[in-house]
Amino acid sequence: MPDTTPPAGHTPAYGEVDLTTCDREPIHIPGAIQPHGVLLALDEDTRAVMVSANLADLVGVEPEDAIGRRFADLVGQELATAVDAGAETALLRDVVVDVRRHRSGDRLVVEIEPLSPVGETRQPYQSTRSAMTRLAQASSVVELASRLALEVRAVLGFDRVMVYRFDEEWNGEVIAEEKRDDLNSFLGLHYPATDIPAQARRLYTVNWTRLIADIDYRPVPLHPVFDADTQAPLDLSHATLRSVSPIHIEYLSHMGVTASMSVSLIVDGELWGLIACHHYSGAHRPSHEARSAAEFLGQVASQLAGGRERADNRERTLAAQTVLGRMITRTSANPESPLVSVMDDPELLSLVGATGAVLSYDGVLTVRGEVELDRDQLDAVAAALEDPNSYATATDRIGELVPSAAGIPSAAGVLRVGSAPDRWLLWLRPEQERVVDWGGDPTNKELAAAEGGHVRLSPRRSFEKWRQVVRGRSTPWAPWKLEVADALGKHLIGLLLSRSRDQIAMAESIQRSVVADQPPTYPGVELAARYQPASTFQLGGDWWDTFELPDGRIAFVVGDVAGHGVSAASAMTQVRTALRAYLFEGHDPATCLDRLDLLMAGLLDQRIATAVLAVLDPRTGRVEIASAGHPRPMLVTDQECVDLDVPVRPLLGVGAGAAETIELDLAPGAALLLYTDGLVERRDADLVERTERLCRLAAETYAGADLESWVDRLLELHDDGGGDDTTVFALRLR
Numbered sequence: 001m002p003d004t005t006p007p008a009g010h011t012p013a014y015g016e017v018d019l020t021t022c023d024r025e026p027i028h029i030p031g032a033i034q035p036h037g038v039l040l041a042l043d044e045d046t047r048a049v050m051v052s053a054n055l056a057d058l059v060g061v062e063p064e065d066a067i068g069r070r071f072a073d074l075v076g077q078e079l080a081t082a083v084d085a086g087a088e089t090a091l092l093r094d095v096v097v098d099v100r101r102h103r104s105g106d107r108l109v110v111e112i113e114p115l116s117p118v119g120e121t122r123q124p125y126q127s128t129r130s131a132m133t134r135l136a137q138a139s140s141v142v143e144l145a146s147r148l149a150l151e152v153r154a155v156l157g158f159d160r161v162m163v164y165r166f167d168e169e170w171n172g173e174v175i176a177e178e179k180r181d182d183l184n185s186f187l188g189l190h191y192p193a194t195d196i197p198a199q200a201r202r203l204y205t206v207n208w209t210r211l212i213a214d215i216d217y218r219p220v221p222l223h224p225v226f227d228a229d230t231q232a233p234l235d236l237s238h239a240t241l242r243s244v245s246p247i248h249i250e251y252l253s254h255m256g257v258t259a260s261m262s263v264s265l266i267v268d269g270e271l272w273g274l275i276a277c278h279h280y281s282g283a284h285r286p287s288h289e290a291r292s293a294a295e296f297l298g299q300v301a302s303q304l305a306g307g308r309e310r311a312d313n314r315e316r317t318l319a320a321q322t323v324l325g326r327m328i329t330r331t332s333a334n335p336e337s338p339l340v341s342v343m344d345d346p347e348l349l350s351l352v353g354a355t356g357a358v359l360s361y362d363g364v365l366t367v368r369g370e371v372e373l374d375r376d377q378l379d380a381v382a383a384a385l386e387d388p389n390s391y392a393t394a395t396d397r398i399g400e401l402v403p404s405a406a407g408i409p410s411a412a413g414v415l416r417v418g419s420a421p422d423r424w425l426l427w428l429r430p431e432q433e434r435v436v437d438w439g440g441d442p443t444n445k446e447l448a449a450a451e452g453g454h455v456r457l458s459p460r461r462s463f464e465k466w467r468q469v470v471r472g473r474s475t476p477w478a479p480w481k482l483e484v485a486d487a488l489g490k491h492l493i494g495l496l497l498s499r500s501r502d503q504i505a506m507a508e509s510i511q512r513s514v515v516a517d518q519p520p521t522y523p524g525v526e527l528a529a530r531y532q533p534a535s536t537f538q539l540g541g542d543w544w545d546t547f548e549l550p551d552g553r554i555a556f557v558v559g560d561v562a563g564h565g566v567s568a569a570s571a572m573t574q575v576r577t578a579l580r581a582y583l584f585e586g587h588d589p590a591t592c593l594d595r596l597d598l599l600m601a602g603l604l605d606q607r608i609a610t611a612v613l614a615v616l617d618p619r620t621g622r623v624e625i626a627s628a629g630h631p632r633p634m635l636v637t638d639q640e641c642v643d644l645d646v647p648v649r650p651l652l653g654v655g656a657g658a659a660e661t662i663e664l665d666l667a668p669g670a671a672l673l674l675y676t677d678g679l680v681e682r683r684d685a686d687l688v689e690r691t692e693r694l695c696r697l698a699a700e701t702y703a704g705a706d707l708e709s710w711v712d713r714l715l716e717l718h719d720d721g722g723g724d725d726t727t728v729f730a731l732r733l734r
Contacts, residue, residue, distance in 0.1 A: 032219035037113035098288035145176035214283035259284035338495035354427035413474025417489030429474035494570030541568035559611035589626035590659035601655030608653035678726035
């Protein structure tokens with residue numbers, strides 16, 4: 001049989017790779033596999049449409065003769081039956097083999113490897129339960145990574161095992177390592193994002209493990225290279241035998257690596273890091289069972305790392321919300337101007353971990369803490385961070401956005417809140433000089449590209465520690481810092497509404513910042529929300545809110561603070577902020593409303609409100625609902641509208657009573673309708689009759705209706721508004 005092995009650096013389907021194609025290298029369709037196994041792609045009739053060129057080595061059939069033959073005829077009925085049953089180990093005639101199967105488009109891909117003894121006696125897959133227990137006992141992410149490196153090396157037997165974590169720019173850091181005693185340590189080294197291009201990171205997300213048993217392997221092409229039906233190469237994203245990029249092979253060779261394996265660490269659907277395994281003493285092919293055990297440990301560690309980070313984030317968020325609550329209480333009670341009050345507050349800087357703050361209001365600047373930027377620089381920074389789609393914005397490298405502000409140590413990071421070009425609050429953070437130890441010069445590729453001409457890509461050859469001092473950046477702004485800054489800014493808007501002469505303009509501003517025009521989107525959930533103001537007021541106390549909770553559930557709230565104008569809007573902002581905090585603390589809907597009642601009774605004197613709160617688990621359709629003095633929600637299907645019998649506790653703000661939470665299952669296609677009393681309540685009109693009219697209209701117009709158009713139709717009941725504003729909110733599962 002002629003030698004059809006592709007030369008080094010060659011991808012059968014796409015040819016030579018150089019500097020101009022590196023980022024677009026089609027590594028998911030290399031047209032070849034590694035030689036320690038064979039691959040067959042089958043059609044719906046289990047006939048071979050593509051096979052690896054080494055098929056005869058294991059199966060005994062030449063690739064040209066295999067095309068069009070049934071799988072069972074090629075490998076024997078015993079193996080075919082085992083593959084169909086999902087077995088991972090089977091007999092290929094008299095040889096024990098590992099088998100894996102997956103779908104690639106319309107093709108069933110079967111991979112077959114001879115059984116490997118490497119790793120069989122180290123730690124069988126069944127014994128990973130004890131390893132999982134040891135991982136779960138880690139008290140921090142770094143300790144978890146250290147234990148993970150130890151466990152995976154025990155399973156796979158590689159000379160070095162590292163746990164590698166990505167930052168927000170996809171640079172990686174080795175945060176844990178287990179190795180042979182004679183090897184230099186890579187612990188603490190950083191590696192640039194260019195070492196792992198975007199298409200490789202995508203594959204790491206869809207396929208948890210990758211093995212290169214011998215970096216000196218000769219790629220085995222597929223026969224044919226292109227599928228006869230689709231005229232396209234076979235997508236090998238999920239294949240364990242997939243031939244890897246020659247650039248990556250060269251990269252490993254420069255490190256002295258002879259075999260490697262990696263296991264993905266995926267948190268909340270995104271690539272968080274890698275378990276990187278290196279061998280230096282020849283080929284190394286751990287058994288299928290050992291690889292499966294390592295993959296399982298990676299999945300367990302991913303869940304544990306995600307849980308630990310979410311728990312840490314919740315603790316920090318709750319701590320920030322506590323500080324925010326104290327500031328809101330002080331500024332609300334202070335008879336001084338809210339602007340003076342907040343800028344004099346003792347926790348203004350510690351709220352977001354800043355060292356300076358600047359407030360601009362109608363051309364007047366108020367400065368607190370360490371601020372070295374001049375007026376022109378401050379205006380330029382505020383303009384650079386202004387975003388019409390986001391009330392709170394931030395950067396940890398302001399010098400890249402505003403060159404005139406570069407090099408000022410006290411203002412490397414800036415957080416901005418504000419809804420107008422001349423009304424904003426900036427928090428400033430100083431430069432945080434960092435010393436970063438890289439595994440080699442991270443600028444190597446850029447230097448190579450700068451040489452010009454048609455230069456074949458040569459990965460970094462030196463992996464000696466290369467030290468860089470990073471300047472011009474502050475510590476990053478954590479998401480919860482933006483959230484509390486956003487809440488404080490909107491609280492200030494509410495207070496200003498009640499105390500300023502341009503109340504109407506400010507009321508419109510708070511309405512835009514608190515009550516969005518459109519709800520966010522969530523997978524598998526349809527939402528429609530409408531707010532219609534009263535005829536005689538720009539803004540009332542109505543509001544709606546929706547956001548995702550840390551456990552994946554989604555909260556939906558419709559509320560109504562008694563009154564109109566700026567005082568109601570100010571109270572609405574505080575109520576909304578407090579309710580979000582209670583939900584993030586993990587309380588059920590009834591407890592959240594009871595706590596909100598006590599808060600309003602203690603801090604919002606003579607202010608009452610109603611609210612209905614629903615928490616949906618989109619994975620199961622289970623909904624928890626509680627109500628405080630609010631119109632009962634409706635459940636609407638193609639056949640009927642049902643007024644839900646939700647127990648109603650007294651109004652919020654009276655300081656008495658207890659809410660109850662009910663549960664129901666929301667079927668796909670059914671809608672949950674929440675609304676405020678402005679939709680049905682009128683003077684000299686029967687409330688029951690108008691509520692029944694709403695229910696009839698909802699049922700009559702629902703079947704086959706677009707959710708937003710349906711909500712608009714229901715708003716026809718608003719008529720002239722009856723002197724009250726109205727909110728309508730609907731949700732349904734797809």
